[in-house]
Amino acid sequence: MGRFSKMHGLGNDFVVIDARDDAVAMTQARARAIADRHTGIGCDQLIVIGAADDADVSMQIFNADGSEVEACGNATRCVPLFVGRDVTIRTKAGLLDAKAVDGGVSVDMGAPRFDWDAIPLSLPMDTLAMSASWEDLPPPAAVNVGNPHVIFFVEDMDGVNFDRLGPLIEHDPLFPQRVNVNFAQVTGDNHIRLIVWERGAGLTRACGTGACATAVAAIRRRLMAGPVTVSLPGGDLVVDWAPGGTIRMTGPATHVFDGEADWTRF
Template identity: 75%
Template sequence: MSKFAKMHGLGNDFVVIDGREGPVDISAPRARAIADRHTGIGCDQLILVGTSGKADVSMRIFNADGSEVEACGNATRCIPLFLGRDVTIETKAGLLDARLAGDGASVDMGAPRFEWDAIPLAYAMDTYSMPTSWEDLPAPAAVNVGNPHVIFFVDDLVSVETDRLGPLIEHDPLFPARINVNFAQILSDQHIRLIVWERGAGLTQACGTGACATAVAAIRQGLATGPVTVSLPGGDLEIDWRAGGHIQMTGPATFVFSGEADWERF
């Protein structure tokens, strides 16, 4: 039996498993079974906290479809709340520093990357304003913030068919590792409205890395100045970034309930 907690960041929900006292074997089928909202516990992502030789703890992230991903901003904010203290976290995206702040946490998400092969894209192109698009969408930007994102700045977010265009773009051959798809509307130079089609999870109430990538792209293009409030369906995140620096993300995290489970039964 292993301890777990059900948590969420602005409605982006997680099953957080404590694997520090013993190994927990998470495969893609097992992650899908745990994430299933009808026959499992239910979540957008499964988070496995473990030991680390480089940081206070390690964190592995599995989407609801079973795929393992590099980063999840909302989950990262949950870890200091889960552990009850400030922590450094080893992830596939690198080392992250997460500190308790108010009703959530503030996280140093590291520096964004803009090189085409760091996104990654299938071939070289400008990521500031990509010379391509889909249907009536404007030319997007691409940013890697530990995981890959493409960002479309639109005039009217309500009119965008996010549930149809999201999976179409996620699986486009231009993105060999698939892509998180961000649809954003600039409300002011310090306020952005955002809807995210998350790779492997679909439309989500909130996406921390999506908020980071979108704010960075907006600041880079002169559409916004930091700090930026990013409003997602589940609530607001504060994102700050200066060119050449690290991204700072601040927002709430919520503990829902705790339990124990025998993961071999999933």
Template identity: 75%
Template structure:
């Protein structure tokens, strides 16, 4: 069996996007992992399935590089209007999202953030704005769920922190029963944040849309910034706007790189 696909990215966070609206695809963890493999498959951070929905224009399923299915991906959501060819409502495991193009940029309504310890989720009750937990000499983090779980550290100097060691250690800490995305943030200027993200099931990524949203929300809650917040990642900048009680609005670029076709029988499953 062969599958047509599009290769897309948002700020270098790259995706294989498959249209399952007319021909359903039985996606398994092993198949998603094989397609995402950069040596023996197509290669991507996430595999995206665009399907039908009874509640929205399209449905979106998201599989990380390790094959695990996750709830949300902000950068992938920005790619959906380019893939479909129009502004769309999107059903995801995180809820209904809306994405629309404006020139070269795409804006997404990411919904409301959640802050309850059981909504992150954490293993037990605690304050999520200044968590009484830390690792090595990291400062007290904030936790936010923006469709998927995030923890945010605000650092004086990201370069002084061993993020390669701490990222996987924190991701798999028993405090996070669903694991967690780890954000290492640094205030660069008023309403401007530098960000490095260790993504759950992926590792370091050039950009993470939900990470940018979680970090901007945490910065605003801690009164380190006020919206809109410019978040600078390795792949480029995102603009995040949020006020308490409101939805998060994320704006940034999305790119359609090429279309292709893959023979599934040739994959190493």
């Protein structure tokens, strides 16, 4: 039997598996089965916490469709709560550190990348204002914060059909690794309302990396200066970044319950 915790960050929920002492063989089919809300445990993302040579722990991240991804900001905030102390975390996106602070958990998410082939895009173009768009959406920005994001700053969020445009853009050939799609509206001097269509998961109550990418894009476009409050359906995150530096994200993390499961049954 393997130990797990059910956790969430602003309603973006996770099954967090402890594989530090006993490795857990995770396949796409197994991750998808565990994430299923009807026949499995149920989650937006499955997180596997393991041992690491150059950090306190390692973290693998699987979306509900079973695909493995590089980064998840909300999940990263849950790791210190799961481990019981401040930690450094080895991920596919690099080495991150997460620590408890007033207001929840603060995570250094590393430095954003802006080169077209670092997003990645299939064609060279300026990622601050891309020479591509979809239907009546404005030209977006693109940022890689460990995983790929495209950000649309819209005048009226309520006029956007997220369910139609999200998957259309996620699977566009311009994004060879697919993409997380962020729909943002500036609502104040340092405040953004955000809806995220998450790659492999769909509409989500909160996306930490989406909040980071959107705040960075807003600062790059000189729409505002950090720190930026990003309001998602699940609640608020605070993101701070200055050009040339790393991204600091702060927000809540919640432990729901613990359990045990036989992973070979999934």
